[in-house]
Amino acid sequence: MKKTVEIPLGSQHISLLEPIRFRFHCENEVIRDVDADVGFVHRGVEEACASRFEFKQVGYVVARVCGLCAITHSLGYTLAVEKLLHVSTNERIKYLRMLMVELDRIHSHMLCLAHTSENAGFEALFMQIMNDRELIMDVQEALSGNRVQFDYISIGGVNRDLSVEAAALVLRNLALLEPKIDELFERFTNNWSLSLKYRGIGALSLEQAYMYNTLGPLARAAGLVTDVRLETDDFPYAQVGFEIITERGGDIYARNLVRLRELKQSMQMVRNIVEGLPEGAIQEKTKGKPEGEAIARVEAPRGELMYLVRGNKTSILERVRIKTPTFSGIPAMIEIFKGSNFADAPAILASFDPCMSCTAK
Amino acid sequence: MSFWSKWRKRAPWILHYNAGSCNGCDIEILAALSPRYDLERFGVLNSGNPKQSDIFLVTGPVTYRSRERLIELYMQIPEPKVVVAVGACTATGGVFRGMYNVEDGIDRYIPVDVYVPGCAAGPQLIIDGVMEAVKIWERKTQEIEEPFKLFGGMGKIGEALSRRNTLEVKDEQNRREP
Numbered sequence: 001m002k003k004t005v006e007i008p009l010g011s012q013h014i015s016l017l018e019p020i021r022f023r024f025h026c027e028n029e030v031i032r033d034v035d036a037d038v039g040f041v042h043r044g045v046e047e048a049c050a051s052r053f054e055f056k057q058v059g060y061v062v063a064r065v066c067g068l069c070a071i072t073h074s075l076g077y078t079l080a081v082e083k084l085l086h087v088s089t090n091e092r093i094k095y096l097r098m099l100m101v102e103l104d105r106i107h108s109h110m111l112c113l114a115h116t117s118e119n120a121g122f123e124a125l126f127m128q129i130m131n132d133r134e135l136i137m138d139v140q141e142a143l144s145g146n147r148v149q150f151d152y153i154s155i156g157g158v159n160r161d162l163s164v165e166a167a168a169l170v171l172r173n174l175a176l177l178e179p180k181i182d183e184l185f186e187r188f189t190n191n192w193s194l195s196l197k198y199r200g201i202g203a204l205s206l207e208q209a210y211m212y213n214t215l216g217p218l219a220r221a222a223g224l225v226t227d228v229r230l231e232t233d234d235f236p237y238a239q240v241g242f243e244i245i246t247e248r249g250g251d252i253y254a255r256n257l258v259r260l261r262e263l264k265q266s267m268q269m270v271r272n273i274v275e276g277l278p279e280g281a282i283q284e285k286t287k288g289k290p291e292g293e294a295i296a297r298v299e300a301p302r303g304e305l306m307y308l309v310r311g312n313k314t315s316i317l318e319r320v321r322i323k324t325p326t327f328s329g330i331p332a333m334i335e336i337f338k339g340s341n342f343a344d345a346p347a348i349l350a351s352f353d354p355c356m357s358c359t360a361k
Numbered sequence: 362m363s364f365w366s367k368w369r370k371r372a373p374w375i376l377h378y379n380a381g382s383c384n385g386c387d388i389e390i391l392a393a394l395s396p397r398y399d400l401e402r403f404g405v406l407n408s409g410n411p412k413q414s415d416i417f418l419v420t421g422p423v424t425y426r427s428r429e430r431l432i433e434l435y436m437q438i439p440e441p442k443v444v445v446a447v448g449a450c451t452a453t454g455g456v457f458r459g460m461y462n463v464e465d466g467i468d469r470y471i472p473v474d475v476y477v478p479g480c481a482a483g484p485q486l487i488i489d490g491v492m493e494a495v496k497i498w499e500r501k502t503q504e505i506e507e508p509f510k511l512f513g514g515m516g517k518i519g520e521a522l523s524r525r526n527t528l529e530v531k532d533e534q535n536r537r538e539p
Contacts, residue, residue, distance in 0.1 A: 014409025067385025130395030148481040
């Protein structure tokens, strides 16, 4: 006789922002096995990029793969195409792109922390973090003209310059946000339901993190040194004060801490970028059609995002391949679920910050 | 029923389902529920249970696999229910229109009452859409609460017919007289 009980979670659930379905095989309270089904939002973006849209439009199409990391998607694609077109951008464009990516990271990490605290039953903190997050959303709206889907990056440059008023707004809102993040540190380290309860739950060891090829905050919480900002030299991250952040333990508590410390660091980087913005044009001249094959890697809020673009000297590309961070995290996620309590499942899931729209494309 | 409707009017609970969107509208719905925009001041509560919900917020062009869940969720919401399509791709398919796994908008599957435009739809627009939905919802509630009697209905139809006949007769008389 079968010993386990099957409990489904999803595809629609209050703790889920997007459709994903799990089938937990539980023995009493303990999860023994998990089936994950992630393909609910598959739309076929890759195929459409290589058949329906011209290469100049694709940057705005791939931004619609995911709303949370839209800017990193368009940045990854643009970097790959610029390699094919042999365009090199000036320092100002690089700084402006970095600025938007770091702002995006701040708002994405804050959403994840809000979600984690909501799944811990801490609804008031969820509301508080979402309220603080609006400061960053205001900045994004002032800089790009849209709150979420900012089509900021174009091939060869950026679409909008940073005005003096917008720069002042960035600095003002960051100064307002800084004490609130410090307060969150206090909450996430000393509050019982967010720190002690989460210590040791959903733990991923360093060997497992290495073996299952995890990326982003998930790997860095386990102590694995992996960050594209450190590994590539597409952007002058060292100049704006980037240092890799790692924690030990690999549990939910460590992941929260990694996100909080990255928030602090991203804010400092944004401040450095705005203050040390070099002069220059915001658009470089581009000509020709992409030919050949190129790979670009960028650090999305959830980890490494990789683009492969292949062109054949026509305006329609031959192939666009997107490898997203959550996709790499799924084996580790299934491994962590095994052996943990069923009641912890939503909290573990939220701490992963999974992005199904990215995964299914 | 009328005893409860006074309180029900102030508690339209929403059910949110992502039918293949890019998360953009979903996080804007969360932002609309957060204190800055505060959709909850109208009594709106994000409920995860279709059987307790009144307003169905759908985002995304319906993907091939999510359409069954969409219809299932719609069927589970009790009457009266209102559907709000949030975002450009929910209305027409938007940028995803014509992709091979996309069904080009939800109105091919379920009746939609309010369309909220934008990519991604802003929180202000979402609040507007939900308030419009609350109005429609109240109207639908009234329609349901009106007593429905078959024979009384027949009587009403009969009255209307007889009134029309007399009018026609009068018209004919008017025409003859001059």
